[in-house]
Amino acid sequence: xKRIMTLIExxxxxxxxxxxxxxxxxxxxxxxxxxxxLVRYGDASVSSMLTFKDEYSRRVSYELAFSALxxxxxxxxxxxxxxxxxxxxxxxxxxxxxxxxxxDLQDRKFQAREIFEEEPVAEVQKIERYLYxxxxxxxxALARCRIKHDALSxxxxxxxxxxxxxxxASALPLCVWINTSKISLQDVFRDLKKKGFTRVESVSxxxxxxxxxxxxxxxxxxxxxxxxxxxxxxxxxxxxxLFLQ
Numbered sequence: 001x002k003r004i005m006t007l008i009e010x011x012x013x014x015x016x017x018x019x020x021x022x023x024x025x026x027x028x029x030x031x032x033x034x035x036x037x038l039v040r041y042g043d044a045s046v047s048s049m050l051t052f053k054d055e056y057s058r059r060v061s062y063e064l065a066f067s068a069l070x071x072x073x074x075x076x077x078x079x080x081x082x083x084x085x086x087x088x089x090x091x092x093x094x095x096x097x098x099x100x101x102x103x104d105l106q107d108r109k110f111q112a113r114e115i116f117e118e119e120p121v122a123e124v125q126k127i128e129r130y131l132y133x134x135x136x137x138x139x140x141a142l143a144r145c146r147i148k149h150d151a152l153s154x155x156x157x158x159x160x161x162x163x164x165x166x167x168x169a170s171a172l173p174l175c176v177w178i179n180t181s182k183i184s185l186q187d188v189f190r191d192l193k194k195k196g197f198t199r200v201e202s203v204s205x206x207x208x209x210x211x212x213x214x215x216x217x218x219x220x221x222x223x224x225x226x227x228x229x230x231x232x233x234x235x236x237x238x239x240x241x242l243f244l245q
Contacts, residue, residue, distance in 0.1 A: 003210070012104060012113035016053060016120035017061050022066035022097035023048050029096065030072055039076045039085060039099075042092035055240055067107075068100040074145060074157055075099050078106075082141035084134045094123060101127050106142055110135040173203045174231065175221040175245040176211075180219055183241040188221075191236055220245075 029041060052058040067077060079085035079102065090098060101124070112132065131138065142154070149157045156163075178188055189199065192211065200210045206224045214220035221242075223231060228244075236242040 011111075012108060013060060013064070014053075014057070014115060015117055015119065015124040016051070017057055017064065018097060018101055018104070018124045018127075019121055020050050020052065020057070021064035021068070021100045022062035023050055024062060025068050025100050026096040027224060028065065028069055029099075030069070034070045038080060039095060040092045041095045051159060055243060056238075059244070064100055064104060068103045070162070071103060072099065074154060075102050078102065078141045078144055080139060081144060082137040084131070084138060087130070090127070090130065094127060097123060097127050098131070101131055102138070105131055105135070106131075106138070110139050172225060173206070174225055174228055175214075176221045176223060176231070178219040178221065179241050179243060179244055182239070183236075185218065187223050188236065188242070195234065217226065 022113050032038075050061075052061065061066065069109060076085075076099070078133070079098070085095075085098070085148060113128065145157065146152070151157045155166075158166075192199075195209075197209045197211055198207075200206065200212050203211050205212070208224070209224045209227070211221050214222065218219070231237060231242075234242070
């Protein structure tokens with residue numbers, strides 16, 4: 001399972017993740033004034049149930065949706081500038097899927113997705129083929145946006161207030177909940193010690209591979225923010241014995 005999670009992190013996501021991320025984005029995307037609407041997202045009042053395979057799928061679906069929301073203006077500009085949008089074969093109801101998949105495609109440097117899909121979703125397969133066929137035009141449009149904004153990467157295109165918020169958030173300790181229905185606290189401590197982690201008294205004592213317990217909740221741990229990716233690939237997380245809050 002850990003090996004699969006690593007593959008998904010590097011090479012895209014399963015079809016179900018894109019579908020769920022699109023549904024989430026459909027409900028949270030920024031609505032423009034009628035005289036400024038260039039990209040149409042269909043009927044926002046139509047709600048669909050979200051179905052997640054596991055906690056990992058839930059987390060990455062929300063992360064993908066909110067990443068697309070953060071860069072909505074940029075992604076729309078890329079679609080329009082590249083002439084990839086509008087497209088008669090893609091109805092407005094699939095625009096959210098188009099946007100979230102475009103974000104992921106550029107995040108992978110426009111490289112092909114390398115996921116073995118056991119349950120392919122026709123809409124995802126269609127959008128993926130469409131975007132990938134125009135990857136050169138999309139990459140060129142992104143480059144023009146970066147030049148226009150004099151930005152080394154898309155992060156620098158964001159408003160300064162959002163960049164500062166992200167910098168503050170990235171410095172906060174990671175909060176992790178212990179699933180005591182699956183593992184005891186002592187077993188967690190023992191497993192973490194085997195992985196090279198050291199328990200310290202408080203977050204002020206953090207070094208590289210350290211963690212501390214919450215003073216009020218005995219089943220909550222804190223870790224340095226720099227360890228997020230390494231933590232998520234531990235068996236404790238893959239087995240749902242620990243959850244990132």
